[in-house]
Amino acid sequence: MKSVLRSPGIQAPRHGAVPNTTTRTRQNMHIAIIGGSGLIGSETARQLVAAGHTVTLLSRRPAADLPDLPWKACEIADAAVRDTLASIRPAAVIHLAALLQFSCDQQPAEAIRINVDGTVNVLEACRAAGIRRVVFGSSMAVYGRRTDRMSETDPIPDDVGLYGQTKRLCEILGARYRALYGMEFVALRYAGVIGPQELHSAGMAMVRQQIRSTASGKDVTIDDASGRETVHLTHVSDAAAATVAAALHPGPAHTVYNVAGPIDNYMTLVDYHAAVRALVPHAGAVHWAGSARGAGPLDLTRLQTDLGVSPAVTVPEALRRDLRTLGWL
Known part of the structure; x- marks a missing residue:
């Protein structure tokens, strides 16, 4: 019989999402974050450290902050x-490293090497080291071009694009490692994550960053969107x-969870720019010069009922926090 590690959970810091307060706690678990210098990775590290845990970051470059x-x-x-x-x-590994959407389309061989082969490398490393909990950063891109509510x-x-296909294949691989080796694999399908950190990889996250940058007073031209694209936005603190x-819960019931902000965060990119201008009336204009995929909202029932997390940071509040951090408000 395979033995399965059941890591005691801990209440997450209150940076927006409301955690399950009935979860048992244990201090000073050691968590490794692969891709820990990125937007979600660095904020996850901060929340873990604030809750009394030890974190080691693995990435190509150190997290400056x-x-x-x-x-x-x-x-x-x-x-x-x-x-x-x-x-x-470590007691668990959070795997967030990936080649993002536009880069996957432009470099398909790299998409497979980094997103798929890289994930197999992580799973094999965890199997060899006896690490039983792996949290994988998946994406709402696995749902393809749908605009209805997604569960x-x-x-x-x-009709799933290459980026979404690599994420879906990694979910399947993780489920297979769970069946073969008793590994506790949890995939999080993040939606439209926004935050103050400057991004460098091409994708819709970069488009949202460009829109937010109009708060500096400069006009921007966005070659990769028309403004009509819909997205369910998520502040990085909620993500x-x-x-x-997912890393600390004593026993997640599922291998896949949607992660998104409150339903009021479902909007078009034009609406997102309007939210910037509502806070910064002198914000620059956006000139739309392309098109991209829109997507429907995510059903968060599983996240709320099983992991006990209820995302709470609205887009106006998210922008208020991030623009203050950036010195534009």
């Missing part, structure tokens, strides 16, 4: 991942709270 945390340089598909996890042996139990359509819960 987390200089005091241990950091290990590694490329997701390289043997260094296995060597590092074998040496530090984890819905069938996956055929991180869900990630913390």
Whole structure:
């Protein structure tokens, strides 16, 4: 019989999402975050440390805003991942490293190498080191071009782009490792994550960053969207709270969870720019010069009832926080 680690959970910090207050707690668990210098990774690290846990970051570059945390340089598909996890042996691994949407379309071979081969490398490293809880950063892109309400139990359509296909394949791989080896694999399908950190990879997150940058007073031209695209926006503090819960929950009932903000955060990109201007009337204009996929809202019932997380940060509040952090409000 396979033995399965059941890690005691802990109440996540209240940065927006409301955690399950009935969850048992244990201090000072060691969590490794692969892709820990990114938007979600760095905020997840902050929330874990604030809750009394030890965090090691694994990424290509250190997190500039987390200089005091241990950091290990590694490329997701390289043997260094296995060597590092074998040496530090954390209680759980949060895997957030990925090639993003537009880059996947432009570099399909890299999309497979980084997103798929890299994830297999992480799963194998965790299996070899006896690490039983892996939280994987998936995406709402697995739902394809749908614009209706999307639930984890819905069938996956055929019109999923390459980025979404790589994420879906990783979900399948994780479920297989769970069946074969007793690994506790949890995939989080994040939707429209926004936050103050500057991004460098091409994708819809970069488009949203461009829109927000009009708060500086400058006009922007967006080549990759028409403004009519819909998205269910999620502040990074809510995304991180869900990630913390998935890592520390004593026994998640499912392998896949939707993660998004409150339903009022479902809007078009034009609406998002209007929210910027509501806070900063002198914000610049957006010139739309392209098109992209819109998407429907995510059903959060499973996240709320099983992991006990209820995202609460609205777009106006998210922008207010982030624009203040950036010095534009």
